[in-house]
């Protein structure tokens with residue numbers, strides 16, 4: 001069947017739609033799981049005022065309940081339009097939609113609330129509305145079922161990573177650089193239990209916030225600002241000592257860790273430095289934190305040869321150059337997601353199409369080794385048109 005996957009990540013830059021063909025595996029394939037083929041991808045930036053509203057609502061301690069209710073329905077309209085536009089653009093029609101929604105709050109580790117320890121997550125974008133507009137069933141709200149099974153509710157993309165990138169011989173690290181950066185490490189001939197996956201820290205989130213504050217631009221296009229600045233190494237070293245980077249996986253991060261407050265501290269540490277140097281330093285923090293995570297938590301678990309990058313950060317050439325010089329000594333060779341038939345920007349959206357297919361067939365799609373869940377879980381809620 002053709003499934004549309006819809007993703008809008010923590011960068012709040014917009015909506016990615018992927019159309020994929022998924023079918024039951026034929027015969028005795030080595031890797032269990034459905035057969036998956038990428039068909040098409042399109043991207044729709046959020047209108048400026050919507051982006052502002054989403055960023056304001058995320059992690060806010062003072063959001064209004066009516067505003068949140070409105071946002072839930074508004075985003076659903078935008079997601080529906082994005083799916084319909086992608087279908088007409090490529091003359092394809094989905095039979096099922098998997099919609100991640102917009103994360104407004106995510107706290108994967110249990111914390112005390114009114115006398116109970118709770119892990120919580122909240123994705124908005126009403127599935128019932130999307131089902132009505134697009135006219136097909138919609139699976140949405142994937143994360144709570146993993147939390148209910150004792151997991152952190154993230155990362156969920158490792159299910160796709162495992163299906164796509166597992167190799168009999170070669171160990172691979174799959175790195176996505178969105179607002180937050182996360183990796184999936186798959187040793188050669190790994191079983192799902194051997195997959196290591198976690199958030200490595202900031203991806204573009206800190207860079208974006210700084211280019212916005214210091215240059216009035218939403219992001220550092222192609223890394224042009226960072227390439228003209230100098231990295232302040234002591235600042236990078238200081239932030240790498242933060243508890244998040246030292247904590248063992250599984251671990252997840254979001255605006256709670258690397259949002260407004262963190263950016264404020266970062267700017268304060270940079271003092272009166274040239275604003276280009278500040279952006280260069282934030283870019284270096286992303287590159288170093290990824291390499292650091294590899295050294296601390298991944299490389300001792302097997303032999304890894306290939307490093308596959310996806311997400312908007314792959315388009316930041318300065319970030320990629322910094323990352324390359326870090327990876328080379330670790331013996332990792334860079335490969336792009338495109339080489340595996342999946343455009344880098346489409347990967348997360350494609351993953352939620354695949355997860356929706358699993359749910360539609362009452363099959364699980366969390367990777368307990370990645371989320372820390374006690375068991376496999378069927379993820380999401382189904383809305384019918």
Ligand SMILES: Nc1ncnc2c1ncn2[C@@H]1O[C@H](COP(=O)(O)OP(=O)(O)O)[C@@H](O)[C@H]1O
Pocket residue numbers: 008009010011012013014177178179180204208218219220221222223310311312313315316317345348
């Ligand atoms: N040409 C580009 N140059 C540099 N950075 C880019 C470019 N295109 C996208 N990005 C970065 O990628 C981010 C979006 O990446 P994405 O994978 O959609 O993240 P998320 O999943 O958090 O939404 C943008 O906010 C921006 O920082």
Ligand SMILES: [Mg+2]
Pocket residue numbers: 008009010011012013014015016
């Ligand atoms: Mg995005």
